[in-house]
Amino acid sequence: MKPLLLALLAALPATAAQAADPEVPYPAGYRYWQHVKSMVIEQGHPLYESFGGIHHIYANAAALEGYKAGKFPDGAVIVFDLLEARRADSAVTEGSRKVVGVMHKDAGKYAATGGWGFEGFAAGDPARRAVGANAASACYSCHAPEKAHDYVFSRLRD
Known part of the structure; x- marks a missing residue:
């Protein structure tokens, strides 16, 4: 009984932290x-x-202000819309939507991940969250090398 109680207590901080993570809203x-x-x-x-x-x-x-300034303000939202690439007749066209990835800047809410909240909506469906509490490992770890660009890979085209 004692090992089970210790295991349950050890799991509480992680569960509480996951429940406290604010959800990134779908970018309507x-x-x-x-x-x-x-x-x-x-x-x-x-x-x-x-x-x-x-x-x-x-x-x-x-x-857009953040892209121009090099530092993104709270309230900045970047969307990564990923679609299948279909090839036919020497052309590449859009297929089905695979995911709508979202970065939402709020330095207070998302301090643990560089001030950004991350989420992916499977097939673009607002009800199908693909990242959830895994933002630190699934998204932020890849974006961390872009710290000098406020964790953003893309650059604004002229």
Whole structure:
């Protein structure tokens, strides 16, 4: 009985921390925001298995300010819209939506992950959260090398 009690007590801090993590909201209307850039990750790229396809990056007004200034203010939201890349007749076209990835800047709420909240919505469905409490390992760990750019990979195109 004592080992079971210790195991339960040891699990409490992690469970409480996960419950305290604020959820990143779904970015309704993001396709009307500023388009930042697009790219295609093809087979052979190291991230193909996870992120292969057509990427469109969108920024709300606060994120647009951040791209220009080099530091993003609270309220900045960046959306990574990932779609299948279909190839036919010497053309690459958009297929089904794979995920809508979101970075939401709030230095207070997301202090443990560089001030950014991360979420992925499977197939673009607001009810299908794909990241949740795994933001630190699933997203932030990859974004950490971009600290000099406020943890953001993309750059604003001229």
